[in-house]
Amino acid sequence: MAGRRTERIDEWRERVDELCYDGERVEHRLDLECATVVVTTQRVLAFVPTTAGPAFRHVDRPNVGTVTLETSQRLAVLCAGIIAAFAGVATLEMATSITVSSAVPSVDLEGIAPLPGSNLLVGFVETVLAAIETGLLLLQWSVLLAGVAALVAAIGLITYYIRSRTRLLVVRVSGDDDLVVPVSGVDLEDELVVDLEAAIRPAPESTPALEAEDGRRTSSRNWTEIDHEESG
The missing domain is CATH 1.20.5 (Single alpha-helices involved in coiled-coils or other helix-helix interfaces)
Incomplete structure (x- = not known):
């Protein structure tokens, strides 16, 4: 269905003259990679088959305001990426600054060596200390892995933010929703907005x-x- 819809809109893009009223004629045409904007003597016609809204819209020229190139951004994703980066750096700093050997308590067992059953007690204490050292080592590695995971998540979020940014050609409309047309890198030209806005504005009075x-x-x-x- 989507493919047939796009094909039908493409056909109308090539036959704009049939959409003109009596006495109306095309004055300017802007063909983008994913859309077409046509300025006639009376209206602005926009063919945008790739958006979720109407594939075709038209606006009377007096209702059209400014024409700008804008960027659609998801700042929440960027903020989440920055927070994850700070959390990852702080976690790694904390994990690398702690030495496991210094955190394990030291016990002097030489004084109890002559006592009966001292070997059993010494072995028990050494086992407990070894278990504590192993637990702290595992905790340190867990913190390190958490820090690395946070940094990886931060890189992923920031990359997604950069790739999800979309350039948009926005035609402001008075009293109605604006005309929003996606613009690709191929479409970006310095005079794109200037030429379109000049075509929409009334002709100079030197007629x-x-x-x-x-x-x-x-x-x-x-x-x-x-x-x-x-x-x-």
Whole structure:
């Protein structure tokens, strides 16, 4: 279904003239990798088949505001990555700063050597101390592994944040949802936004009609001056 939907929109992208009203004509066309934006004499048409919303939208040109290139970011993922990085560094610092041998209590067993049953007691104490040392060593390694895991998670989150950033062409619409068009790296050009916004804005007032009006005013002034000279 999605493939047929995309194909149908692609067909309409190639036949924009059939969507124009009577007297409406295409003035500017912007073909992107995943979308097409068309500016006519009356409206702005957007074909975006890859988004979850409508694949086609149109907006009257007077309702269009600014046109900008923006970046969609997931700051929560970045914050989680930074927190994981700090936690990993702190955990590794704590694990490497503790020496297991210094944490195991030392017991002087030389004084009890002459006592009866001292060998059994010495063996028991040594076993207990060895068990404590092994437990602390395992704890140290666990903390080290936790620190490494936190750093790996931080790298993964930051990488995901960088890759999930999306460049968007945003056309602000007054009184309705903005037109949001995904932009790929191939589409990024310095004049992309400038050309599109210039095409949407009203044409400069230096039109032939205004020039003709200025000519009629100049001619009228000249005839008035001639009349004054003749009457004088």
